Amino acid sequence: MRKGHSSPRPRGGAFNRGGTSTPPKTFKVTEPGELLVFLLDKLAPQGRNSVKSLLAHGQISVDDRVEKLYNHPLKPGQVVTVRKDRTTVAPPLVGLKIVYEDDAVIVVNKDAGLLSIATEQETELTAYRQLTAHVRIANPSNRIFVLHRLDRDTSGLMMFAKSEKVQQQMQDNWKDVVKERTYVALVEGMVKKTQGTITSWLKETSTLKMYSSFTPNDGQHAVTHYKVLRASRNYSLLEVDLETGRKNQIRVHMQDLGHPIANDKKYGSKTKPFSRLGLHARVLAFEHPVTGKLMRFETDVPKPFLSQFREEPKA
Structure with a gap:
């Protein structure tokens, strides 16, 4: 569900993905x-x-x-x-849903398993490439610009800029512009402390795995806040707020907590309750780069997370 003060662009004309008559x-x-x-x-x-x-x-x-x-x-x-009709029919988005779009930004809900941007191994099916094709329906010279990323196996909300100016403006003021980035994480075991904060300095090994140093200024400073929504003997569902946005930050900090994210073998998980990673970017709120209005978007907790508990969490 989207909560905000601005209405999304009507799905007509150049943004009509189905080619239906308007x-x-x-x-x-x-x-x-x-x-x-x-x-x-x-x-x-x-x-x-x-x-x-x-x-x-x-x-x-x-x-x-x-x-x-x-x-x-x-x-x-x-x-x-x-006339709003367009004869061009865009290819369907795969693993991706546009939840809001205007002339400055695109907000999407990404499925687990889809890359945000290309890597050496995967150059075709990415969120970036699909959204580039989407905006070029209106104008072949249109582009999109990366603002932040989600890991391939993390689902949820992310956004892209539609101009280099907006990208620069938002990235230069990221901490002030982005008001809320809230995740839900299904972690192993019962987290007994109902809420807490994890602080460390993140570093990367030669094999591209992140880890925590607890020596001040030894790496990138990372701060993660969490709150327990539901806990059982086997799993806990946490609400996680990022104060900083480092690579694999939540995954490393949950391992540091002694409760790695479900199905995250890379960072210490020993269980596999489902085929995806137990991490979802649930809420994204930011000041619109043009209007200055607060935009807030919220998605549901993934059903596989809830299925690990007899009762649904009160979120």
């Missing part, structure tokens, strides 16, 4: 002006690039004549028609 919109011209300026006013809050794409793809008509010129002069009494 009724055209018509607007009557009441004063002289240029076509692009007129459209930006009538189609707000749709952005300039999106409107230019409609023009470029012949989806704008003036008095039933297709018009592609941005500065086409308009006269009072003329009728401007905007």
